[in-house]
Amino acid sequence: MNIAVIGLSHKTAPVEVREKLSIPEPLLESALAHLRSYPHVDEVAILSTCNRLEIYIVSSEAEQGVSEVRQFLSEHSKLPLHVLRQHLFILLHQDAVMHLMRVAAGLDSLVLGEGQILAQVKQTHKLGQQYNGIGSILNRLFKQALTAGKRVRTETSIGTGAVSISSAAVELAQMKVQNLAACQVAIVGAGKMSRLLVQHLLSKGAVQISILNRSSRRSEELASQFKDAELQLYPLSEMMAVIANSNIVFTSTASTEPLLNRSKLESVLEPHRSLMLFDISVPRNVDADVNDLENVQAFNVDDLKAVVAQNQESRRQMAREAESLLEEEVEGFDVWWRSLETVPTISCLRDKMETIRSQELEKALSRLGTEFAEKHQEVIEALTRGIVNKILHDPMVQLRAQQDIEARRRAMQSLQMLFNLDAISVNQNT
Numbered sequence: 001m002n003i004a005v006i007g008l009s010h011k012t013a014p015v016e017v018r019e020k021l022s023i024p025e026p027l028l029e030s031a032l033a034h035l036r037s038y039p040h041v042d043e044v045a046i047l048s049t050c051n052r053l054e055i056y057i058v059s060s061e062a063e064q065g066v067s068e069v070r071q072f073l074s075e076h077s078k079l080p081l082h083v084l085r086q087h088l089f090i091l092l093h094q095d096a097v098m099h100l101m102r103v104a105a106g107l108d109s110l111v112l113g114e115g116q117i118l119a120q121v122k123q124t125h126k127l128g129q130q131y132n133g134i135g136s137i138l139n140r141l142f143k144q145a146l147t148a149g150k151r152v153r154t155e156t157s158i159g160t161g162a163v164s165i166s167s168a169a170v171e172l173a174q175m176k177v178q179n180l181a182a183c184q185v186a187i188v189g190a191g192k193m194s195r196l197l198v199q200h201l202l203s204k205g206a207v208q209i210s211i212l213n214r215s216s217r218r219s220e221e222l223a224s225q226f227k228d229a230e231l232q233l234y235p236l237s238e239m240m241a242v243i244a245n246s247n248i249v250f251t252s253t254a255s256t257e258p259l260l261n262r263s264k265l266e267s268v269l270e271p272h273r274s275l276m277l278f279d280i281s282v283p284r285n286v287d288a289d290v291n292d293l294e295n296v297q298a299f300n301v302d303d304l305k306a307v308v309a310q311n312q313e314s315r316r317q318m319a320r321e322a323e324s325l326l327e328e329e330v331e332g333f334d335v336w337w338r339s340l341e342t343v344p345t346i347s348c349l350r351d352k353m354e355t356i357r358s359q360e361l362e363k364a365l366s367r368l369g370t371e372f373a374e375k376h377q378e379v380i381e382a383l384t385r386g387i388v389n390k391i392l393h394d395p396m397v398q399l400r401a402q403q404d405i406e407a408r409r410r411a412m413q414s415l416q417m418l419f420n421l422d423a424i425s426v427n428q429n430t
Contacts, residue, residue: 001042001059001060001340002058002059002060002061002092002093003056003057003058003092003093003096003097003138003141004057004059004062004065004066004069004090004092004093004096005054005055005056005057005089005090005091005099005100006054006057006066006069006070006073006088006090007047007052007054007089008021008052008053008054008087008088008089009052009108010051010052010110010305011108012087012088012089013087014302015282015284015300015301015302016284016288017077017079017087018050018051018052018053018282019282019283019284020078020079020283021053021073021077021079022048022053022256022282023046023048023053024048024256025254028046028048028127028131029131031046031076032044032045032046032128032131032132032133034072035055035057035068035069036133038065038069038072039064039068040059040061040065040067041065041068041069042057042058042059042060042135043057043058043133043134043135043137043138044056044057044058044128044133045124045125045128045133045134045138045142046128046133047103047120047121049117049120049282050165050281050282050301051109051110051165051282051301052103052108053073054103055073056096056100056138056141057069058135058137058138062092066090070085073088094330094334097141097333097334098326100141100142100145101144101149101329101330102323103117103121103145104117104118104121104145104146104149105148105149105152105153105158105322105325106118106149106152106153106159107152107322107323110165110301110304110305110308111164111168112319113158113159113319114164114165115153115164116164116165117149118146118150118153121145121146121149122146124142125139125142125143125146128142137337137340140333140336141333144329144336145329147329148326148329151325151329152325152326155325156318156325157318158318158319158322164196165193165280165301165304166193166196166199166200166252166280167200168308169197169250169278169280169299169304170197170200170204171200171204171307172278172299172303172304173250173276174204175307176276176297177248179205180204180205180206180248181205181206181207183206183246183248184208184210184245184246184247184248185206185208185209185210185248185249185250186209186210186212186246186248186249187209187210187212187249187250187251187252188212188236188239188253188259189212189213189251189252189253189281189285190211190213190218190219190221190222191252191254193280194211194252195222195225197252198211198222198225198226198229198231199226202226202229207229207230208232209229209232210231210232210234211223211231211233211234212234212236212239212242213233213235214235214236216233216235219233239259240264240267240268241268243260243265243268244269244273246275247274247275247276248275248278249275249276250278250279250280251277251278251279251280251281251285252280252281252285253281253285254281255281255285256283257283258284258285258287259286260277260285260287260290261286261287261289262287262289262293265290265293269296272295273295274296274297275296276296276297276298276299277296277297277298277299279298279299280301280304281301284300286298338408339401342396342399342408342412345412345415345416345421346396346399348416348421349392349395349415349419349421350392352419352421353388353391353392357384357385357388361380361381361384364380365377365380395415398411399411399412
């Protein structure tokens with residue numbers, strides 16, 4: 001079995017490509033089922049965020065498995081393979097393992113050390129299990145990656161003061177307008193990113209903030225977290241009227257289609273009114289054609305890179321410290337991975353011992369007589385199982401713990417020879 005990751009991120013593809021490959025949560029179950037239907041994909045998990053889409057697979061034939069995932073991505077995005085290929089990265093086994101560790105730790109994020117990605121990796125793991133994409137190998141890998149991400153946050157300072165996508169967007173807005181307190185600000189969406197937008201806007205002095213959302217309950221929940229702020233709440237049906245009276249608009253929704261475009265804005269904006277749009281959604285909530293309007297400036301997640309770069313340098317040393325922790329977690333996973341090689345031999349040995357135990361127990365019980373056997377069978381059964389388990393315990397522990405690959409293989413060959421374990425039987429347990 002091999003582990004591979006096939007994907008693209010803010011490092012390899014612009015937002016207009018990333019949004020075509022985004023897989024929103026409601027489509028995740030069918031996407032996982034589709035991928036599992038391929039003959040060379042044994043396990044699969046999908047990590048889809050505004051800055052990346054990554055598909056992790058376990059395959060006995062890595063090359064064919066990768067090819068099948070590429071085909072899926074081409075069909076899903078409706079991009080020809082020759083166009084898509086230039087944006088994809090492919091990592092195999094140890095490189096794939098280290099990549100997921102780095103992602104979970106926030107070291108591969110647009111914003112170095114950002115914390116939201118750990119929750120997204122956790123959700124990927126949860127949904128992968130729920131929709132039967134993740135098996136024993138990816139389950140272990142994602143658990144190890146989550147442990148790695150938590151260790152980096154608790155044992156280094158990389159998350160201290162780390163900006164998020166939301167705070168970078170607010171910082172860019174402040175750079176453009178200077179005085180946020182004088183601006184009418186609207187936020188479309190009421191999820192986690194919007195909550196962070198409100199938090200950072202308030203810290204930068206903004207006081208006139210409106211929240212627009214389809215669900216009034218979500219808006220009220222958000223507002224309840226900022227009781228001292230006078231947030232204005234509106235249904236999404238009033239979006240254009242609110243935007244017409246705003247100076248700055250942030251959009252952060254899960255919509256797969258643009259909510260704002262040139263024609264909608266033209267119909268409500270006064271001729272000389274200026275408007276700044278900060279779209280931190282993928283797929284984008286704001287159509288690129290709004291840039292054709294003379295007094296409208298639109299920014300998306302890719303435009304945040306300049307702001308983020310200013311905040312990166314101070315955390316680069318912390319990132320180097322984090323890398324050494326990740327090496328430990330990769331090694332921990334690798335030890336477990338290597339121990340899987342011993343499973344067929346151990347299973348075959350246990351099966352042989354169980355067969356011998358059952359046969360000898362049956363003989364003994366028949367000699368003891370029916371009345372005695374019926375009365376004491378449970379005790380004798382437990383006794384014989386206990387003896388077998390104790391005999392097998394040390395060889396199994398030692399075999400799994402052997403980190404030298406050649407030494408472990410020699411030990412397995414010795415076991416197979418000493419206990420006459422048929423090679424065919426061992427292979428059937430693979």
